[in-house]
Amino acid sequence: MSPPRPELNYLNNGRSLWSWLTTTDHKRIALLYLFSITFFFALGGLFAAGIRLELFTPEADLFTSDTYNRLFTMHGIIMVWFFLIPSIPTVFGNFLIPMMIGARDLAFPRLNLASWYVFMLGGLFTVIVMFIGGVDTGWTFYTPYSSTYSNSYVILAAAGVFVVGFSSIFTGLNFIVSVHTLRAPGMHWFRLPLFVWSNYATSIIMVLATPVLAIVLVLIALERAFGMPIFNPYKGGDPLLFQHLFWFYSHPAVYIMILPGMGVVSELVACFAHRRIYGYVFVAWASLGIALLGFFVWGHHMFVSGQSMYAGFVFSFLSFMVAVPSAIKVFNWTATLHRGSITFHAPMLYALGFIGLFTVGGMTGLMLAAIAIDVHVHDTYFIIAHFHYIMVGGMVMAYMGALHFWWPKMSGRLYPEWPAILAALIIFIGFNLTFFPQFILGYNGMPRRYHVYPEEFQLLNVMSTAGASILGVGYVLPLFYLIWSFFKGKPAGPNPWDARGLEWEFADSPPIPNNFPATPLVTFAAYAYDRPDIRLLTGEQGQRFAIDAGPCAGETL
Amino acid sequence: MTARPPAPRIYYLVCGALLALLLLTVAVSFIDLGAFNVPLALAIAVAKALLVALFFMHLRDAVPLTRLVAVAGLAWLLVLFLLTFGDYATRGWMQ
Amino acid sequence: MEHVELASRTTAPHHQFDDLLQQRRAYEMGMWIFLVTELLLFGGLFLGYAVYRNLHTAAFQAGSRELNLLAGAINTAVLLVSSLTMALALHALQLARRRAAARLLALTALLGALFLAIKAWEYTSHVLHHKFPGALFQSSGPHPGPLELFYSFYFAMTGLHAAHMLVGLVVCAIMIGLLRRGRFTPESHAPLEMTGLYWHFVDIVWIFLFPLLYLMGYPQ
Numbered sequence: 001m002s003p004p005r006p007e008l009n010y011l012n013n014g015r016s017l018w019s020w021l022t023t024t025d026h027k028r029i030a031l032l033y034l035f036s037i038t039f040f041f042a043l044g045g046l047f048a049a050g051i052r053l054e055l056f057t058p059e060a061d062l063f064t065s066d067t068y069n070r071l072f073t074m075h076g077i078i079m080v081w082f083f084l085i086p087s088i089p090t091v092f093g094n095f096l097i098p099m100m101i102g103a104r105d106l107a108f109p110r111l112n113l114a115s116w117y118v119f120m121l122g123g124l125f126t127v128i129v130m131f132i133g134g135v136d137t138g139w140t141f142y143t144p145y146s147s148t149y150s151n152s153y154v155i156l157a158a159a160g161v162f163v164v165g166f167s168s169i170f171t172g173l174n175f176i177v178s179v180h181t182l183r184a185p186g187m188h189w190f191r192l193p194l195f196v197w198s199n200y201a202t203s204i205i206m207v208l209a210t211p212v213l214a215i216v217l218v219l220i221a222l223e224r225a226f227g228m229p230i231f232n233p234y235k236g237g238d239p240l241l242f243q244h245l246f247w248f249y250s251h252p253a254v255y256i257m258i259l260p261g262m263g264v265v266s267e268l269v270a271c272f273a274h275r276r277i278y279g280y281v282f283v284a285w286a287s288l289g290i291a292l293l294g295f296f297v298w299g300h301h302m303f304v305s306g307q308s309m310y311a312g313f314v315f316s317f318l319s320f321m322v323a324v325p326s327a328i329k330v331f332n333w334t335a336t337l338h339r340g341s342i343t344f345h346a347p348m349l350y351a352l353g354f355i356g357l358f359t360v361g362g363m364t365g366l367m368l369a370a371i372a373i374d375v376h377v378h379d380t381y382f383i384i385a386h387f388h389y390i391m392v393g394g395m396v397m398a399y400m401g402a403l404h405f406w407w408p409k410m411s412g413r414l415y416p417e418w419p420a421i422l423a424a425l426i427i428f429i430g431f432n433l434t435f436f437p438q439f440i441l442g443y444n445g446m447p448r449r450y451h452v453y454p455e456e457f458q459l460l461n462v463m464s465t466a467g468a469s470i471l472g473v474g475y476v477l478p479l480f481y482l483i484w485s486f487f488k489g490k491p492a493g494p495n496p497w498d499a500r501g502l503e504w505e506f507a508d509s510p511p512i513p514n515n516f517p518a519t520p521l522v523t524f525a526a527y528a529y530d531r532p533d534i535r536l537l538t539g540e541q542g543q544r545f546a547i548d549a550g551p552c553a554g555e556t557l
Numbered sequence: 558m559t560a561r562p563p564a565p566r567i568y569y570l571v572c573g574a575l576l577a578l579l580l581l582t583v584a585v586s587f588i589d590l591g592a593f594n595v596p597l598a599l600a601i602a603v604a605k606a607l608l609v610a611l612f613f614m615h616l617r618d619a620v621p622l623t624r625l626v627a628v629a630g631l632a633w634l635l636v637l638f639l640l641t642f643g644d645y646a647t648r649g650w651m652q
Numbered sequence: 653m654e655h656v657e658l659a660s661r662t663t664a665p666h667h668q669f670d671d672l673l674q675q676r677r678a679y680e681m682g683m684w685i686f687l688v689t690e691l692l693l694f695g696g697l698f699l700g701y702a703v704y705r706n707l708h709t710a711a712f713q714a715g716s717r718e719l720n721l722l723a724g725a726i727n728t729a730v731l732l733v734s735s736l737t738m739a740l741a742l743h744a745l746q747l748a749r750r751r752a753a754a755r756l757l758a759l760t761a762l763l764g765a766l767f768l769a770i771k772a773w774e775y776t777s778h779v780l781h782h783k784f785p786g787a788l789f790q791s792s793g794p795h796p797g798p799l800e801l802f803y804s805f806y807f808a809m810t811g812l813h814a815a816h817m818l819v820g821l822v823v824c825a826i827m828i829g830l831l832r833r834g835r836f837t838p839e840s841h842a843p844l845e846m847t848g849l850y851w852h853f854v855d856i857v858w859i860f861l862f863p864l865l866y867l868m869g870y871p872q
Contacts (some may be wrong), residue, residue: 215696630688
């Protein structure tokens with residue numbers, strides 16, 4: 001007999017397109033985001049393909065410099081703001097956080113839906129920019145090129161990013177308030193899954209940093225549209241002011257991108273090592289530590305821009321400090337794996353890939369924090385390799401791991417394991433072949449954002465392009481077998497992984513609209529792998545909850 | 558927001574204090590205090606802002622978490638200012 | 653409208669909340685977090701202004717003196733009083749005096765409109781004197797470049813503030829309409845409280861804008 005799939009669940013609760021477009025159910029909104037994110041990832045990938053094709057040869061044979069500038073700019077803008085920043089929070093955060101805290105929905109469901117529409121509006125602006133000619137300033141919009149001299153659609157592109165920033169702010173606000181006010185009875189802060197801690201820390205960054213990006217984009221638009229001098233050196237302005245304001249957001253932004261991935265990895269490692277996370281409290285505080293320290297280091301992007309040397313010292317020192325909480329997490333995951341009973345399902349492969357590749361990316365980050373090294377490799381392919389190791393080797397792997405891990409919960413069906421393992425391996429090989437050569441290229445002097453290069457760099461570039469093709473194949477494969485499994489996969493049942501957590505032990509696959517039949521009463525710590533699935537301890541579905549919070553509804557801090 | 562509202566008298570007193578501080582800040586700006594003019598103007602502004610926040614926005618009776626949120630916002634603004642001025646203030650040190 | 657119907661319609665919490673207290677706490681926290689984002693939004697502009705004033709002190713002081721101090725001071729007083737009327741409006745509703753609340757809210761909006769009118773008059777005067785930064789800017793002073801920079805920030809900061817005032821006016825109007833339709837009760841009026849917080853915040857921004865923009869040029 002196949003495991004039960006609830007008659008009425010969030011997927012079939014209203015089948016019209018209208019019911020989806022006007023939903024306030026966090027699970028449906030998560031799927032809306034899943035479609036959008038996938039689209040933008042593909043779009044950003046297409047731009048990457050253009051870049052890597054051009055770089056196959058040392059000469060400029062595919063694109064003019066102008067077009068090439070637009071390619072890498074669009075690649076950066078789309079990947080950063082329309083894929084990396086939203087991905088895990090809006091898809092998995094939205095889907096899982098209410099369930100993980102034992103709630104029926106987020107605190108502000110309509111704001112959640114608004115957040116998706118705002119995201120789509122920002123995306124629309126960006127797609128329009130793409131069609132009418134693109135923007136060529138680099139995703140970093142440096143002045144005075146962006147504010148005065150560029151002949152591309154800077155204002156519209158900036159408007160797209162401005163708008164999508166608010167989507168980020170709404171999501172972050174929603175998560176923070178939800179975690180503070182909607183936790184089920186007994187769900188103390190230190191019983192929360194680390195995924196919630198990570199997304200909570202991410203949300204704090206989203207809320208504090210994004211407004212500064214918003215205002216600096218407004219300033220560029222004002223200078224461009226009205227000729228109002230703001231960053232114009234001829235009128236006494238300082239282009240570096242832009243960089244301070246921009247990087248005040250954009251450095252914490254990279255932590256917005258990676259923290260949710262770290263949260264995913266904690267969940268995956270705990271489940272597939274079948275152990276609670278070693279040093280849970282340290283990992284929880286490390287998430288907050290990363291969020292906090294991440295705000296103090298932005299000047300490390302400006303070591304060679306004309307910033308004061310003394311400011312450089314301070315930022316360099318603080319950049320070394322921010323590596324500490326990340327390292328704490330890596331050590332704790334490793335300690336969890338040690339003596340765990342490990343099973344190598346696809347999500348675990350992604351988690352292991354994350355740990356290794358993120359460590360490489362992080363350590364090269366430490367190298368870059370040292371000013372003496374940075375002055376040589378700034379604006380070379382070394383930097384590109386560094387952040388792609390973290391973002392693609394780390395973050396995208398975490399995203400793929402999350403997608404596979406929670407797919408049974410979201411769809412109610414199992415994906416086929418062997419194609420998934422194959423895809424994971426292809427991705428791992430393709431990734432390293434693409435980006436490892438770039439460390440060498442950068443170290444040997446190949447600048448970034450150039451489409452012509454000296455002949456001696458060609459071999460490594462060819463390797464990188466070959467790797468990119470393999471990586472592309474790896475990313476396309478899941479599209480096929482995941483969609484197939486949505487309709488034809490084996491029914492998953494509530495907990496195919498024998499994981500622990502409210503979403504596995506108390507909710508069905510796919511979950512019912514209100515997530516649980518009644519408010520759960522939490523009496524156990526997170527990752528209680530030393531006991532069986534609670535369903536086995538407490539009997540049939542209907543009897544497993546302590547009903548009704550009563551006067552102790554949701555502890556608030 | 559979740560507490561009993563104070564009597565209207567407090568609101569009138571606060572408004573009176575705010576207007577008095579407005580007169581003060583304008584008057585004082587015409588007295589030459591050298592380097593203290595700017596900090597004094599800022600201090601008066603902070604006092605006015607505190608009055609509005611504590612009494613009109615009810616921060617005085619709010620739960621600690623709300624106050625933490627407000628303080629966190631200010632703290633982050635401070636980080637932005639301090640570290641940025643760390644650059645501008647020390648640029649001239651290199652000869 | 654039946655009092656009983658009204659009570660059940662407005663006092664049941666939304667489905668994701670267990671009770672009204674939890675709902676109010678959530679709205680309160682959400683609103684304050686939103687205000688923090690606004691603080692950082694304006695904060696970026698304040699930073700730019702502070703940096704440039706530091707770099708071009710004489711020009712920025714000259715710019716401050718060119719502004720109409722009386723208009724700025726009157727506007728400050730107008731906003732401070734409008735915060736009073738806003739606080740009184742909420743107080744009236746908490747005492748179930750719905751008509752008084754609506755009137756006080758209208759007075760608040762009126763004061764806000766007065767602020768914007770004075771601001772518009774100031775802006776017109778600046779434009780007519782060729783002080784809008786850009787192609788039409790003219791200055792015969794010793795530092796035309798940094799002076800133009802001053803005006804860029806003056807217009808950006810007061811402009812952003814004015815835009816927020818305008819939104820505040822629209823929200824006030826909506827709230828007055830809802831109040832007159834009997835929408836809020838003394839126990840449940842979160843949107844009105846959030847409107848109040850927003851209004852006071854915009855007032856606080858002006859409390860800083862006024863001395864930083866208008867008073868920095870004195871004493872000469």
